[in-house]
Amino acid sequence: MPYATLCLLWMAALLLGCQSSPRLPAESQSLNGHWRFQPQVAVDAAPAQPEFDDSHWPEIRVPGNWSSQGFDTQGAHWYRTRFQWQPQSQSAGQRLWFEGVDYQAEIWLNGQYLGQHRGYFGAFYFDVDTELKPGANLLAVRVDSPLESQQGDSWSLHKTLIKGVLGHHDTRAGGAWSDRGQERNTGGIWGRVWLQPQGEVRLNSQRWHSQIDADLSRGQWQLSYVSEQQHLGEWQLSLTPVNFQGQAETWRQPGQLPAGDGQVTLLIPEAKRPLWWPRERGAPNLYRLQARFISDGQTLLHSQQTVGFRSIDYDGQLGRWSVNGQPLFLRGTNYIAHQFLSQANESLLLQDLQLMQQAHINVVRVHAHLLPQRFYDLANRMGMLVWQDFPLQWGYQDSDAFHRDAQRQLAEMVNQFHHHPSIITWSAHNEPPWDADWMRYRYQDYHPKQNEQLDLALYQSLRRLDPHRPSFALSRTAEHPWYGWYSGHWTDYGAPAKEKLITEFGAQALPDAPVLYQLLKAPADWPALPDDWSQWQYHNFQPHETFELAGIDPGPNVLSLIDNTQRYQQTLTRFAAESYRRQKYQPVGAIFQFMFVEHWPSMNWGIVDYRRNPKPGYQALKQAYQPLLPSIMHHRDRFSRHEPVPLPVVIINDHLYTLPGSQLTLTLHQGDVVVDHRQQQLHIQPDSVLALAPFPNRPLTPGRYLARATLHDDHGRHLASSQFTFEVQP
Known part of the structure; x- marks a missing residue:
């Protein structure tokens, strides 16, 4: 059966299995x-x-x-x-x-x-x-x-x-x-x-950690419990494949449960097992881990958890992420599924994750909040990586009471969500005041050290609570360039990056006309532009940034404004994403577009509207995020007939395999006429960036042009392609 058909069948089965709410524990x-x-x-x-x-x-x-x-x-x-x-x-x-x-x-x-x-x-x-x-x-x-x-x-x-x-x-x-x-x-x-x-012995919490050494894996499962009296007995453990064919493993070992609040650590012995991989690198293999404590023929304690064997590492000096020892460039997005968590059901979450994977996104930043457990369960099963923020956004009190509350809730987050193999990192605070100098212009009582001690203490707690994942004290303002929206021009994304992590970039775009018409509740003067933007602003539209900073032309009516904002988002998104990908490990190791979907009836930064219709910006990100990308683009889309048109061509390979004998085809179209055609044999190294000579790099006659770059393997099979449109003016 073809691989594509298998994938479709697998996703269909996953969808059918997620229509209802997650099952409650047995006998509940x-x-x-x-x-x-x-x-x-x-x-x-x-x-x-x-x-x-x-x-x-x-x-x-x-x-x-x-x-x-x-x-x-x-x-x-x-x-x-x-x-x-x-x-x-x-x-x-x-x-x-x-x-x-x-x-x-x-x-x-x-x-x-x-x-x-x-x-x-x-x-x-x-x-x-x-x-x-x-x-x-x-x-x-x-x-x-x-x-x-x-x-x-x-x-x-x-x-x-x-x-x-x-x-x-x-x-x-x-x-x-x-x-x-x-x-x-x-x-x-x-x-x-x-x-x-509940039985006589009650489980209070559980912690899971896996270790990978070469092709061997082992695990450690820590159970906290309370018991009215001491018990002697036997532990019965099992490790059963959940989403792949494999043999179950079972163990028995003597044990005891002392009276009172106790803790026991169960070790999963070292063995060669299928690992949990992000979908881009392999299969997201999951196991059901179960433990029973048997005493005098009775089960006094029973626990189970779905786990995976995988390791995560981040080299802050090189800006390089690794999963199970293999490097992986993170192509991400920021995500808020729904304003109301009860509405973020399995069908909605699955639809969003499928759209992400179709756009070659391999990591999701759950932006300054936590989603229900069902989201992470889906991410585990689909092989989607998750960057998890703690729900701190901008400024908070610096009282002792608030600091204690934040520490308690941080521990609650780690204890309840740590077992998900999809979660690769924790971040304590998004743009805190002590790292957000722009706040001095908004608040008269701004203090440049506000929340600094809070965040450093939270960071130390993250390191202590989960030493096996990378952690960050904050998502820094410097990692959120926002060129072409809050400052500068969108072409500034072409300058050399200074940050290894780019955790926000993007621009707004209006949804399509039918969605916007319904969102605005069928205005009588449609499609005339409003004299008063307040209703639009309530739905997150930013007229100052749109017209004054981004310089988007409103045009004669709403329909033209829709088209102009969508084209602007499309251009900026693609240019920023490809510019950062061209700087892979020099110094950039991860990028996160802002943001994926509009989570209520709004008109904001989503590349997918709240009804889950992709905008042109989605297609731009999908092209820019191809793991193998023949990138052909320029920061300009208009040239003079008297100057050469130097479109930079760069081959970006995020795969870990070599592509010898690959053929790159560059074509330049003016209407239906091919005005330039070149072919080049390439040896593409794994996890690499290869810069080639500009194309076509000569003056052209006035008109509209489309440049296309296509890669085929040594057997002539299509691998990847991209295109860039521009105009030569008289």
Whole structure:
């Protein structure tokens, strides 16, 4: 069967397997569904008690963010649900799980206070052995997601909620700096809720780490637990292939579980196993790792996790990333899937990841927030690398209380997401004040050292919590050049780069006319340009940057503006991406376009609109990101008939194999006429950049031209191609 057909069948099977929500653990009881919701701000604790009458409250779906269900509110609100429960004789107790609540939750079961959790992304639980009762039960949750802007004029420099782009960002409803920038609050019980039976020994957390040595791999699995008494018994371990054909491995070893809070480390012995690879380098081989502790014929502890064997390394001196010891140039994008995490379902995430891989993107920067676990599960299975930011965006308080909260949530992030082989790095803070000199012009109370100690402490925690991944204290402003949008000109991307990591570059472009028409709610004067841009600005359009800095011509109407912004984004995206790729390891080792998709009905930097329609910028990135690229381009697309046209030709090979006897064909078309044709035999080295003589490098008669570069292997099979259009003027 042809390889392309196999890939299509594999992706179809993956899609069919991801239509429903991820399965809850075996024997668990789901508490999802329709709950009662208090739409008014909570003012007392009466709804925590079972006898409270909530029959007049409207219903709300759990999981779900409240704004996504028509409740345009913020602050503290009550959720209540009634459910039936019957005990199982084989279980010693029950654990109540929440996958995610934005932002602070306080929980009562049958009127008994269980506790609270702060932070939008983390899963949390309570043991409810005494509070849960056979028959009818009442669960009440007070969810508080306040507005930060209530704190004063400079609130955005001193934020207290660790929500990243979900709380304050250019791509939020209203943007980052307007009076409406805090609308469409993301609060609510966005994740699943369930009851999980517990044995006498209860698992609290687990940590996985793999090591690669030549072609051998080994692993270390650390389980933290609590036990009422000491137990002697036997560990039974198994390692079973999940997404490939292979033999399961099993082990038995004696063990003991001391009473109280304990920790045990289980070692997976060294062996030759299929490794987890990004799709560009091989197969993303995954295993189901299971452990059972058996004592007197009973299973006292059972744990399982999906893992992969892989290693990650970053050489900061050379700017070079390696996966399993093999170098890999990172061709990335920034990504926010949806403003409301409950809406980022498996189908949406899979569609986005497929579009990314079709555009030859091999790494995703989850930009200043965390996505649900289902995203990382998909990335694992699809072989997509992930750069993971902690949800700190711009400025925050420097109080001791905030620093402690940030440390706690950072540990929560690493502990809950560390096992995903797709995640290759952590970054603590995006553009913090101490590295963002531009803030001095926006805030009167700006301090150049703000959040520096916070970020350095978070970085040390990342190094301690996960010493096996590269970590960064921040994503630096210098790594976000933004030429042609916030400063300079798009041709400045052609200058020699100074940074090894380019983690943001891009430009805005409007969506196509039908999408924009619907987004603006069918304006009566369509397609006339507006006299007042405020509605557009609410949907993230930046008129100053578009017209004054980028110099985009609005044209006579909206249709021409759409075309002009899309062509500008297309030109800038391709030129920047290819310019940085031409500087591979000299000094650039990774690039991240900003950004992939518009995550709400907006008109921002996405190369895919919020309805998942690719813009021309997507096609530009797809061409520029080909692993094998015959790059032919210029920073100009207009020349005089009296000057030569020197289009630089560079062969970029990100593959790790040699291409001997390759044939490069360069053709120059003027309309249907071929005015130049050249062929050249090349020996293309692995992981290389090869600069060739400019083409056609001579004066041309006036007209429109298309230059095409095509590579074939030594058997005449097509490998890659690119093209560049330009005009010669009289």
